[in-house]
Amino acid sequence: MSYHVLLVCGGNGSEHEISLISASYVEEKLKSIPEFKLTYAVLDQGQFKTREGETLIFDDKGNMLQGESVTHVDVVIPCLHGKPGETGDIQSFFNLHQIPSIGCQAQSSRVCFNKVLTKLCLTAFDIPNTPFVILGNFDEENLNKAFKFFEKEQDVYVKAASQGSSIGCYHVQDLSELKDSIAEAFAYSDSVIIEKTIPHRELEVAAFEIDGKIQISTPGEIIMPSDVFYTYDEKYSKSSGTVTTVEPKGLDPQVIEQIRSYAYKAFVNLKMQDLCRIDFFLSDKGEVILNEANTFPGMTPISMFPKLVEHMGYDMAEFFKQAVMRAIKRGPVL
Ligand SMILES: Nc1ncnc2c1ncn2[C@@H]1O[C@H](COP(=O)(O)OP(=O)(O)O)[C@@H](O)[C@H]1O
Ligand SMILES: [Mg+2]
Structure with a gap:
């Protein structure tokens, strides 16, 4: 056949x-x-x-x-x-x-791609995520909400709701840049999310189905030069100083299990299917925070998903089959 x-x-x-x-x-x-x-x-x-x-x-x-x-x-x-x-x-x-x-089918993909919907679902399912406010429109009421949040946190990420590859995503540490960043994020998407900046290590797992089971890989790590965040260029350009590893150093086994259990919980509750890469922050205070889920993760020679699947001892051709x-x-x- x-x-x-x-x-x-x-x-x-x-x-x-x-x-x-x-x-x-x-x-x-x-x-x-x-x-x-x-x-x-x-x-x-x-x-x-x-x-x-x-x-x-x-x-x-x-x-x-x-x-x-x-x-x-x-x-x-x-x-x-x-x-x-x-x-x-x-x-x-x-x-x-x-x-x-x-x-992943349409609904799950839509939820995972839209950072506002992802946050609302993660919160509803008790999966830790970064403190946030949602701006539903570029108007005075929403801007006031943003300014209040900034006053409290002093260091935030402003993100377009429906974008990837760090496009429409701005790190704001200066009040004078807040409004312009929000305006720019709204140029990419009709809602915007503002998050508290969390100093962190960036850890990712492959969540995938094989042999009748959902498997969650051990986490891999994205290690960036200290002064940058994971921008489009850091992700894809040849001159990127970012390195990745499927065997991060010094991770407490409890942290690894916490990551895998939140990834599993997200996979089943957000109705993911077949494959997904789920990205976490391990905060400088040791908290495990789910950042986002990518429903068709990169499969380039430097991408984490295939490396993590293979690191678990599975064959990618068999996985696709x-x-x-x-x-x-x-x-x-x-
Ligand atoms: N709340 C945050 N605190 C610290 N760094 C963040 C935060 N949100 C995003 N970042 C940095 O920005 C990058 C891109 O943000 P992310 O939400 O993953 O968007 P994208 O969907 O574009 O990948 C992350 O990989 C991380 O390096
Ligand atoms: Mg990301």
Whole structure:
């Protein structure tokens, strides 16, 4: 039996290029699975195109039309970081075309991508997160709320609600920069979140399903030069001074277990599925704080998710194989 897998990458967002790098990694893993036939598609400006530039369109019966040829697609791998993959839109699109996809479905993706919704859910499920205020609109009432919060904390992060890759995210330590940062964050998103700055170590786990179980990896660490935060350039540029490790030094076993148990709690309560990278801060006071969940984490050669899965002794090709077979079994979710 063979299965047709559509690997979608690109997207409209700031992470288009990174997604192409992740997709070549996924493609390489899928090629080692003889039962899978693969179509690679780049989503750009709302159009799906093959590497050769041919347009792909989809009917409402799970078929992909390429010129004169019609191929039934069994499953989609939405290898998109940020919009419109981690927002849940692509999953809804393919479900409506009768094609199931691996990974978190629309609702969970939307909740995890939107920092306001994530915070509200984490708080509701008693999962520690940074103290925050939410600005629902750029108006006087909300600005007053922001100024009051700054007066108390004196050091904050201003973040656009629905963005990734540290875009629309500003570290504010000077009152005179607060209003402009809020205005800039609102240019990226229709809500803004302000958080207390937490001096921390940055720890991440891979949460994934394999062999019928949810597995939470041990944490890896992102170690940044001391004067910066994890910006877009620190994440992706060649000159980044950031290093990563899957064996962080000096972590108390209790902290590791706390991280894994909050990650598990978030995975099940926020209805994540198949894969997710869950990011934590370990504060300078020793508190474990969940920062965010990435529903289609990076899979570049320097990315944490595949490294953490492999560090747990699992094979990424086997992981994808099982996720694809589960998605086919589930079918489209409508
Ligand atoms: N409350 C905070 N305290 C300290 N550092 C923070 C805080 N919030 C964010 N950061 C820094 O900014 C980076 C980006 O913020 P994050 O919320 O992860 O946004 P993104 O979705 O863009 O990755 C984090 O990795 C961290 O280095
Ligand atoms: Mg982040």
